[in-house]
Amino acid sequence: MNGKNVLGMIFANIHEETLESLTELRTMGSVPFCARYRLIDFPLSNMVESSITNVGVVTNANFNSLMDHVGTGKPWDLSRKTNGLHILPPYSRNSVTMWGNRIDAIYGNMGFLDHSTQEYVLMSDCYNLMNIDLSKVFDAHEKSEADITIVGVKAKKPVSFSNVLVFDKVADDGRILEASIDPDVETAFYSTNVVLIKKYLLEELVTAAHSKNKISFQRNILLESIKSKKVYSYDATDCFVGTIDSVQSYYDVSMSILDRKNKKKLFAKERPIYTKERDDMPTLYGMEADVKNSLVADGCVVKGTVENCILFKGVKIKEGAVVKNSILMQDTVIGENVKINYVIADKDCNIKSDVELSGAANYPVCISKGTKI
Template identity: 35%
Template sequence: MNKKLLGVIDATTYYDNLKDLTTHRSLAALPFAGRYRLIDFVLSSMVHSNIQSVAIFPKYHYRSLMDHLGSGKNWGLDRKRDGLFFFPSPNLDTPSAGIGSFTHFAANLDYLYKSTQEYAIIANCYTIFNMDFQPVLQRHLDMGCDITEVCQNGQSLDMYLIKTSLLIELIETRNQTGYTCMKDVVNSLAPYTICTYEYLGLAYKIDSIPAYYQTSLKILHPYILDKLFIQTQPIFTKVKDEPPTRYQKGAVIKNAMVANGSIINGTVENSIISRGVKIGKGTVIRNSIIMQKCQIGENCVIDSAILDKDVKVESGTVMNGTAKKPLVIRKGTVQGALMNS
């Protein structure tokens, strides 16, 4: 049974209220927890479920996503048979119908025709979780289901298990049935047996700035961290060879997650620091997310903020947001004390 599943990741989703973080990258490539991207969680879950063929369907700004995943080597998907596949949307101006767009799939039907896996798991790219899909398949078979929808607390997680042949049929007959995506089929009165699988683990949808911010800080809690980053089911990501972070004399770190390659002179509390970040003397960072290669000068105060990659903060700058409305600084911008006065 371990080789029956085909992995399909829909990476076309765009949320307007995340645009400050996704103007130059797809949602799937959004950094998370200092060294990961959102897609790492669903992709790692598929790999741990013995899925050996994964198709990714991106749409907007997917260059950074392709650069992150490469050949799939870090996930063990660089193989001669099956492996990792990219199928960008040929219709960039067409709005996404929902997870599992049949129009997008139709442009790449050859992949499904050639697949040897009898069943397919169709998943979104924006849920933080660590899941084994094999029990979903087992329940699907035991219950004689046509489609199984994965839920948590009765709410859909936008993940669906379906027989590959039925998926092909739905795609080919979409113009006659009017179904545009998997949700249409599940919510309709279609003559199919629709089942649900209640997922009991942790799962967080990243569909807004507050959701991204609050979920990021949640993983600083040891219980959440242990439930999400399971030792026997690690979350894989792109490997970068960087030196350990250097903590200079006088640096203070409290309840923080710090990636490699950084240089810290100031104070970091309840925050996430990504790779290659530089923090100057006298600077205090609280309740914040600092992404890769940000440079923060001396005697700054940053509270409840999200700094995207390559942001430069000049010395003496004060930046404050709130837990409900964190301050977001876009990629590559410069923030100075005079600008904020």
């Protein structure tokens, strides 16, 4: 199967409520990650690297930051006359209200589906970080003659979501025989919400579900389809998969990238991750700077101690400051003699001199965008 025959749909707002202050003014897709990226960069890059040339980004609210980041899609080579990148507006068909669920969102964009020339649709969310070769998913779908293929992973089940689809029984060829929604288990083979389906079938299932006022895509479409259609799984456990379902998991997944093995898996050379670039000067290190096991982006000024940290562009660490086990987003300023540990500081935060702020490994402190302390 050629990726050019697949239409991509990325849901930018799904489960954004789980990140609290980090998504107060932005979508899940535009949450900064790993010193220079946004969460939407990963599904978008995966699609582009698999030759998908037509992608719709489904938004709902707080999408100014998202629009500023993706723009016309030029960093992903999606700024083109035919196909390309489309921002899909947050209003349902014949309605002026925001979407309440995924079925609503797809039904509200039936016009986008109708006008596309692709035969298949690949849907993805932004809260699952992965670098996956989607062309292998396409080939597996075609080889099995499946109606629906769902990418899954065998790992600890997310606890903050109430609609996780778990594959309870899977045949040797990957066909899902039994599944359930949010069973009481600690580890499971669960869906990453990357779903490949024929366009006509998606339109048929969503229209039927919407007409009966059904609201759960997992329960009312995917789970019910297992009984009547050929629904297959694709095991992505070998890839790096980080599920972000809380501020704690955002912190844990981010810090896991400091491990070289995880970094190599997520940022595989053969499948690069693209993003909107902000040109900046090289990072400046002062005479007393001491930096260990950290990711430091361009444009930073480091004059203090930094250990086990992720610093985004434009971060300034002044003399005498000690920053450990923390994530500091774009243009945050840490004053002289400040001591912080286990902190997530959103963009443009300013922590003035002689402040001490500490969380814990299992409870990082999260500072909202633009906060001054």
